[in-house]
Amino acid sequence: MSNAPSMAAAIAASIPAPQAAPTPAAPTYEAIPASMSKVIDIEAEIPITRVQLDGMVVSKIVKHAREAQGSNAHGVLLGLDLDGTLEISNSFPLPHHLTDDDDKSLKGVARYQSSMLRSLKEVQADDSVVGFYQAITLGSFFSQNFVETQAVHQDKLRHGGVVVVHDISQTARGNASFRAFRLTKAFLDAYKKKDFSTDSLIEHGLTFSSIVEEIPLRIRTNPLLGSFLETLGTSSPISSSDAAPSTASATAALPPSFSCLNLGTGNVSRNLEQIVEALDAYKTEEGNLGYLQRQIAREKARAEAHVTKRKEENVVRVAAGLAPLPEEDVSRLYKIPPEPSRLESLLVLGKINAYSKSLEEVSSTGLVKMYATKANGGV
Template sequence: MANNKTAPPALEAPLVPLKGVRVDALVALKIIKHASGAFPSIVTGQLLGMEVEGVIEITHSFPFPAVEQTPTNDFGDNNASNTAILAPRSKSNAWYQSEMMKCLREINVDSNVMGWYQSTNLGNFVTKELVENQYYYQSSTQLNERTVALVYDAARSTQGALSIRSFRLTPQLMNAMKDGKFTTESLQKYSLTYKELFQELPVTIHNSHLVNSLLHQLSSSPSTLPSFTSSLRQSTLPPPLFPNYDSLDLSIDPFLEKNCDLLLDSIETHYTELNNAQYYQRQLAREHAKITAWQQKRKAENISRAALKQPPLPEDEWQKLFKLPQEPSRLEALLNSRQIEQYAKQVDGFTAAVTAKMFAVNGGLAKIE
């Protein structure tokens, strides 16, 4: 007798949690060149690569074309930054992305979508558009769910330190985005605060072995030194070490001043959102007071009608007579709070060097006195 028992389905291997992002040096140079060419406007692009043991490897990238929009005012002005940030999820760019990836696949380039990148200026990237773009990547069935958003800060990179960060949306924010509601009840349901909006992954820049071997083989030709003392006096060779007095400059960093201005603007936006929330609470309390007074009046009417042996009036008519105000979305307030935290960290980083110089000068003046 044949055995009709079917084999149990194979269990899928659990997904390895993401540990970090490894960006190829050529990709980093492409992003820097793309952002520098359009600075201070925002640029976006696609990231391609693969995932290896929980590490997202970015091996190729290409820029997105700007989305054409109708002018928003009578003068024909158009905000290029807003059009560029809409490019990753624009329907007009879908054909361009598919054709670009098709061409890359024909030349054996990694064509797996691993995310997208965006440029920013002084850390001003915590916006609703960033959340919507990343939600589109993480929730799309056609794209890879384990994608990241790379943010390149062109202004901070000019100070000598490359600023490339990677972000993903947290599960709490993904669930709230699926519901499409950011009310107080929804935030309490998902335990969502401004600190649980993004998950940041460490970024490392990687060079291939061929590039490393080429860098090791590069050697500069030795400088020709004069043979006689007379030639040394006539030589225009620079001294081996130049004194650098720029590090002793005590002037306020212009980037620090700009960060403080942006921080003040974000604080004003926070107070505006707070006033809107308080206005909603006052409107809601006023409507509830009207509903309570109407219900008490209707109950009194029904008691008097019951004494006269008349049928009672319905007590749920208040739903047709009164309309409760709609609670405004709290997403903008959450993003603005996270942006304030970002500006505060940047101000702290900018002031660290200036504070050290001030303490050094203060200690030196005390010794002179």
């Protein structure tokens, strides 16, 4: 035992002392001119054709949507684009603000997002914003806030960014519904011009179905996450010696799910209520548009009557050898309002279409289950 310290000292003495490595010369980089930055960025020229969602991001979105109230869950997507695939590798939720008119709340959300991005950059995590996610119910996501947010992203981000929508009602039925969208070029053109009149809609060929375009989305799970999910659904024996023989054979890690036995009729009434509310909103919007159009028609008729009357007076004055009266600017005398925007009508029609598709899916599945239950009722 007394030789142990001397043996350690001998081994330490036999190890050669580390030599200081020569300090390499600092590399020099030439600054890329701003005019050439877009030319050198090859990935910017490759259009996005597919979205890849990491399994961790899926779990984060599902958890946030479950904890938040209704469709208030929304957040930021982080990742990068590579060879036409937008790889979303991380995300973080944003705090919910009560009203869009609350400036303090909106500024607080902006500060929170900036702070999160700085923190991610400090730990060398992905901090490149590629879009946002939104939790929805019954397949409907059209709103003014949705359009404005996505329009800003498509204008500021390199590839325009995408929005990933997660349907909470589908998750309640055991289906993880994730879809990726972005605004179409025709809609963006009309949105930048702030012109959603009838002529503009006809010119751009816009309907409620051409506001957004869907991008194919796939979910990628790494081997570690896949192994973990596999163990959750695999039965494992109980190792405790106190377990009863009947329960010691196999016990599932997750409790059994009986969602497939649900007839699916609970969401039908709610879906019908949403459709009725959307139809009422559309009727109200059309009534407002009709009132504004009648007001515009009255002002135009008054202006035209004034011009016709002035022309008739000038004809009489010229025939009498008098100088004609000057033609006044009609726009100063009669303020003709501009044609109202039909954007809200398009969005409401999009809601009605989404609710109708959801009702069709739920009712068809529920009918099949009800018929199956009726057939087996005597068993």
